[in-house]
Every structure is written in C-alpha cells, then in structure tokens.
Amino acid sequence: MEDQKDYTEKSDTELVKMARSNPEYFGFLMERYNEKLTFFIRRISFFQKEDIEDILQEVFIKVYKNLNEYDDSLKFSSWIYRITRNQTIDNIRKKSRHNQNLSLEEHDFEKFLKSSVNLEKKYAEKETMEKTREAIMTLPLKYREVMVLKFLEEKNYDEMIDILKKPKGTIATLISRGKTLLQENLTNLY
Amino acid sequence: MKDVIKETLEKIKKEEIKPISRWFFLAKNMFTWLTFLCLVVLGIISFSLILFLVSQLDWEICSQMGIKLHWLSPVFYIPLLWLILSIFFALLAFWEIRKTKKGYRYNSAVIVLILATIFSVFGFFFYFSKESERVHHVFSGQSVPYKKMSELKERQWSQPELGFLGGIILQIGDKNSQFKLLDFEEHSWVINYDDNLVVMPGALLLPNEKIKILGQKIETENEKTEESLFQAREIRPWEGRGPESRNCPGCEK
Structure with a gap:
C-alpha cells in the first residue's frame, strides 16, 4: 500500500x-x-x-x-x-422528514443569500438568520438542490448537468425560479 | 460519532463486497441501445403504414361515396391507430435514449428532430419499397379486428348503385370490351367497357387481379346467368389510385 x-x-x-x-x-x-x-x-x-x-x-x-x-x-x-x-x-x-430542523451552517446561509439573491443586507444579519433559514427550508427540493449545487458547492453548469442528469435549459430555469421563490419567501417572512 | 470510512471499509471486507462486473454494465448499456433501436424500427414501420393507408384513400371521390372526411371518419381509424402507435414508440425511444449513459446531455428538441427525421426518411423508404404494404397484409391476416377495419374499403367499393365496384377479375372476355368480375359479396359481374375507358397505371386487366371500377350499373341481375352488368368508366388498381391515367384500348392487358 x-x-x-x-x-x-x-x-x-x-x-x-x-x-x-x-x-x-x-x-x-x-x-x-x-x-x-x-x-x-x-x-x-x-x-x-x-x-x-x-x-x-x-x-x-x-x-x-x-x-x-x-x-x-x-x-x-x-x-x-x-x-x-x-x-x-x-x-x-x-x-418524509422534510420538516426536520434546519442544519445548515451559518456561513452557508450568508453564502447562499449573497451569491444567489440580490437581497437587502438585513436578510443576512444574525438576528434575522432564523427566518432566513425558514425561507430556505420551505424551498421545494428541486429548487433547493440546484441552488445548493450552484451557490454552495460552486459547481459549473456542465457538472450540474452530469450530477442532476438534466439538460442545461432545465437547470437554468430551476435556478431562476428558485431565486424568485426564495425572494418571495423572504419577503413574506419580513 | 462514527468513522464512516473505517466502518465502510470493514463492511466491504467483512461482507466480501466486490465491484459488479464491467460486463454487467456493458450488457445493460447494450440492452438500452437495443431497446432504443427496436422502438425506432417499430416507429418507422408505424409511420410507413400511415403513409401506405393514407395513399390508399381515393380522396377525390370520398364525397361521392358518401364519406364525410374528418379526423374521426371510420376511414381514418386504422391510420389513426398507427399514428398513435408512432407517437407512442417515439416517446418510448425518447425516454430510452435519455436512459443511455450520456443521453441526459442531449437537448430534447434535438432528440425530437433526429427521431422525426429518422421516422420520415426510413418511413418513406419502407413505403416506397412496398414493405409497409406487406406488413399491412400480415396484420390483416393475423388480426380479425384489424382485418374487419381494413375491409371498410371493400364496403366502400361495394356500392354499384353509386357507381363504385371492386373485386377480383375472374376471366377476360373473348371480345376486347368485356371481362367478368367477382365482387366482395361473391356476386358475379360482367363488366363492359369502350374506347373511352381510363385505366390507371398499376391496374392490370388479368385474371385474379384485384381492381376498383368507377362506372355505372346498367342492368339488374340476369336470372339465367345470375350476373349483373356494369359499364366501366375508369379502372384503378386495388392499392392506391395510380400516379397517372391512360386510356385503355390499345393499352397492355
């Protein structure tokens, strides 16, 4: 060896x-x-x-x-x-454990928010972090996984195509829709 | 807290887990491609049968025959069946190509375009090489409901009162202007024709030939001979109507 x-x-x-x-x-x-x-x-x-x-x-x-x-x-x-x-x-x-306690690390949230959505600074502040976690948690899995891959795992499109086995157009749509949903969730919470 | 790496290695060794043979994956991959190929062939055959069946319709005389042409006309039942099957095979082929190793990378529109091209090109090839006709006859021979549906054409060409008569030539008369025909209800006819008769290419005035005749019933059944008389204006081959017409007298019989 x-x-x-x-x-x-x-x-x-x-x-x-x-x-x-x-x-x-x-x-x-x-x-x-x-x-x-x-x-x-x-x-x-x-x-x-x-x-x-x-x-x-x-x-x-x-x-x-x-x-x-x-x-x-x-x-x-x-x-x-x-x-x-x-x-x-x-x-x-x-x-069927979609409703488990969110176990994302704090730095993940910041990264997620800063990279994925063009949000106001207050969303990334510590006191509002819990609500932000909730907004991310309520994202359907199909949007959450593409956003995790793009913004947290920092995968490029070719890698995402191979991981998700989905065409590029579908992935782009999921990311765009995921961003919109996350923004909507955050707006509703604040 | 468990050491996943250590435990996994121990499990692999303890349970003597081995990587699955590469032949298994090779066979699996080949099976997927083979299934895809079979689906494409089935799709091509279905498409060529649509072409064949549609080409069989005498479009210009449908209204005279009392056929209202719309999507759900009985004449379209069998072509529609093949159309549904073509789409079904195309969808399965699409799904199958997505299952291949790199199938997910291809753009959906490109796959659809390629499948449509393959179906069209080979479908027309099958049609022109008469393979679709052969397959149609095989189905007619094997499936009673299919045969029954196909006999719609026979029924349409069993309307001598309206001037449409179909059947098999029994014998060519001694005179150059007459032949005998057996219709689909096993009834004998004497067919008269003159110099104005139009014979479409593909229609052969020979015994045992299946033909369609446009003309006029001119006499009711003769009690002695049990034959009826029909004046022919145009003769067409049973399959299709033929690309061009020609006048009969003097034409090859």
Whole structure:
C-alpha cells in the first residue's frame, strides 16, 4: 500500500482503477470526498448528523459496487455527487422528514443569500438568520438542490448537468425560479 | 460519532463486497441501445403504414361515396391507430435514449428532430419499397379486428348503385370490351367497357387481379346467368389510385 503522500498526488480516475482491485485504495477516495459529501447531504436534506452518516455509508458502498460503471469521460466528482444526490433523495422520500430542523451552517446561509439573491443586507444579519433559514427550508427540493449545487458547492453548469442528469435549459430555469421563490419567501417572512 | 470510512471499509471486507462486473454494465448499456433501436424500427414501420393507408384513400371521390372526411371518419381509424402507435414508440425511444449513459446531455428538441427525421426518411423508404404494404397484409391476416377495419374499403367499393365496384377479375372476355368480375359479396359481374375507358397505371386487366371500377350499373341481375352488368368508366388498381391515367384500348392487358 502506498503512503499518504503518494495517494494525494493521484487523480480520482487513477484511484478508481486501483480501487477496483483493492478496496484499501477506495479508502483514499472516501477520505477525499467524505467532508464534501457530508456538507452536500446536509445542505439538500437538512438531516441530522447520524442520518447523514448512514446515507454517506450507503453512498460509499454503492459507489464501490458500481466502480466498473464509472466512465472516465465524466468527472468522478460529478459521478459521486450524482449517486449521493440520488441516495439522499431516496432517504428523504423514505423518511418524509422534510420538516426536520434546519442544519445548515451559518456561513452557508450568508453564502447562499449573497451569491444567489440580490437581497437587502438585513436578510443576512444574525438576528434575522432564523427566518432566513425558514425561507430556505420551505424551498421545494428541486429548487433547493440546484441552488445548493450552484451557490454552495460552486459547481459549473456542465457538472450540474452530469450530477442532476438534466439538460442545461432545465437547470437554468430551476435556478431562476428558485431565486424568485426564495425572494418571495423572504419577503413574506419580513 | 462514527468513522464512516473505517466502518465502510470493514463492511466491504467483512461482507466480501466486490465491484459488479464491467460486463454487467456493458450488457445493460447494450440492452438500452437495443431497446432504443427496436422502438425506432417499430416507429418507422408505424409511420410507413400511415403513409401506405393514407395513399390508399381515393380522396377525390370520398364525397361521392358518401364519406364525410374528418379526423374521426371510420376511414381514418386504422391510420389513426398507427399514428398513435408512432407517437407512442417515439416517446418510448425518447425516454430510452435519455436512459443511455450520456443521453441526459442531449437537448430534447434535438432528440425530437433526429427521431422525426429518422421516422420520415426510413418511413418513406419502407413505403416506397412496398414493405409497409406487406406488413399491412400480415396484420390483416393475423388480426380479425384489424382485418374487419381494413375491409371498410371493400364496403366502400361495394356500392354499384353509386357507381363504385371492386373485386377480383375472374376471366377476360373473348371480345376486347368485356371481362367478368367477382365482387366482395361473391356476386358475379360482367363488366363492359369502350374506347373511352381510363385505366390507371398499376391496374392490370388479368385474371385474379384485384381492381376498383368507377362506372355505372346498367342492368339488374340476369336470372339465367345470375350476373349483373356494369359499364366501366375508369379502372384503378386495388392499392392506391395510380400516379397517372391512360386510356385503355390499345393499352397492355
């Protein structure tokens, strides 16, 4: 097994090739994506830590089982985000836990608001943060996920197309509609 | 707090989880493309059958035959059935291409345009190569309801009082101006014609040929011969009306 330094220099695709024959290499891939995917799941599902860990484990197992399906013409990150997104949506449907306590980090809110909507400064202030959280939470999942990908995960359109498996036009419409809805939600709350 | 990475690795080893074989994914991908191909072929056949059936209609004499032309006219039942099936196969093909590995990347309008082009080009090819006619006869032979619906044309050409008679030529008379015909109700007719007879290309005055005749019933049934007399003005091939007309006397029989 190569040491830590060697594996950090390897690309995702190289690690996938190695992991197909040795699960230890898959551990490096998991380490690389563990934190990113934890945030992503939390941002689109609002699940608590324990649930997120369960989803993440299911995602990693699924990714490992399907390593031979991965086509390197696609970015590995897009592929793993797609599997994560699908698994999270399955769990949301199963558990019907849309109304869980919002578990977005504070800096997420600021980023979300500043990047996605042209709102008044007061919406990003700390005392009004709770209401802002509520506005984001009430966004339907289909809008929330595109906005999370664009403004929090900072994915470009090509990556979003590969993750969501939706055409560019549809994604652009969802983002635009999501912004409008968020603004409406905020206006109603203040 | 659990260590997801450590636990996942342990689970993989403990349960001896292995990556699914690449052959499985290859087969799955091929199956999707094969399904797509089958749906496209079915769509092409359906489209070519619409062309064939519509070309069979004698548009210019529909009103004389007492047929009111609108979308739900009985003459359109079978073409409409094939139209619905064409759209159904096109939708399934669209859905199937979206299921392929990179299908989601294609623009919907481009997929629709490509499918429409394939259906049209190959549909016309099938129609002109007479494959659609062959498929139509296969369906007529296999399905009783389909055959019944197709016989609408037979009924339309069984109206001698209105001047429309169809059937199979039994024999060509000795004289150059007469032949015998068996209509769809198994009734014999003696068909007279003169120098003004118009025979559409494709209509052959030969025994066992199925034809359509425009003309006039000139005599009721002869009790002795049990045959009726019909004066023919125009003869058309059973399938379609033929691209151009020509006068009969002197034409090939």
